[in-house]
Amino acid sequence: MCLETTSTNSKTQALITQGYKVIAEYQLIEQMQLKGIYAIPSYSSAVLWFGVIFIHSGLYADGIFRFSILLPDLFPDAVSLPTVIFEKGVFHPHICTISHSLDLTPLFQYWNKKEHHIWHILKYIQLIFADPEGSVCMRLSSNGEPILLSDVNNMEAMRLLSHSRVDYSLRVKACIASSLEHMFDTPPIKDPHYIIFKRYQPEMHRAVMERLKSNSWYSLAAPSSQPSECVARIESEQQLRREEAAQRAGLGNSQN
Template sequence: MTLDAHKGEDKLLTTIQQEYKVLAEYKMIESEKIGGVYVIPSYGNSLLWFGVIFVRQGFYVDAVFRFTILLPDNFPDDKSLPTVIFQNEIIHPLICPYTGSLDISCAFPYWRSGEDHIWQLLKYIQAIFVNPIECTRLAAAGAKYNNAEAAELLTQNRAEFMARAKDCALSSKERIYDEPPTEDPHYIVFEKFDSDIHGPIKERICTGKELPESPTAAANGLSWVKEGEFKPLSIE
């Protein structure tokens, strides 16, 4: 076997191992049951995740914000941080008004493999909307704010900040049904209520009846993450 062939096999093995580590991260999120936050890896790239957060309290209550998470190429073994970018226009001290990028450095100075996890990042995303004052206070000791104007409003003119945060929430709800910016089948989309399609399901949910299982719903193949564990390749 040639040297190039060995390198090719090593690269393939590394990719497979990384895929299982990413899968393990996703399994952790399922077990945490983080209310109002939904994420899924892209169909074509497991390092790109699509997400939606439904804000249930605070200045941004009722907002529906879309975001993406881009994991570093060597995740989770790289100390580089994931990149979180919001698709909505949001006024927030930690979110850049031009790029939509979220500063997570005050919560994650660097990524610690085995200690830091994506579910913790999602909890942080929740926290910045539920309690922006506390999150801004934590970030104050670090670098400059991503949005200095928002930080000033939050501390100096709370009423104006609340009004603009409410506008962001209203605007986000108006864009719920926008056309997807990608053809990726895993991109999270919403449909307007159709009584013919969704009515029977709504009725079953309201009455507590179990939904009938789809004949195609049965899982195919094997899961290589053992039930109750989060280590990839844990099945012997």
């Protein structure tokens, strides 16, 4: 009995410790102030996250795509990568048409808890939609030509992206239309943290809209506050990395 009690206590302590680490990951995301993408841990499990991305420009403009992040049981100590699954079929070279899983290997080969965080995954998701062409390029050749990845989750999407941008765009528009059509579907899981959308109801939302328009609401904001910018408008990997460097610098200054 003593051995069983000790084992149970150890597992409980491990879960509590993991919970604190997951909360720390969520706080990092809040500090990064990512725009247009949101993720939150499940109420029932620390290793299950719910997310959604809103895209405002580029080929995927107007898309609203849900996704889930499943962390390894031993997160963050495990070296295996998290699993990202999109809820509905999204047409993209890095997203499998069958499992709807996102290939994370272009971002990193294994998980290193000292270097990698969940916000890296969110940034990567932003990148593949903001710059699909750049996301499938390994590097540039000596002549400056892009070298495409030889293996991706959706080879048909890769082929169209490389040789027929018009056809690729048509497939993308179809998946965007599908995502909007299912935006108000009943949640597939009963969890209070699952991100849901409700249709506009005047009797319910008019009061909130009036508050947002009132002078008292705007007076709550600091006079020096700047309007936010949408990260989904990033047009290249280089721009995303510059923004990431600026955010890192801002975090460092705030901590000092």
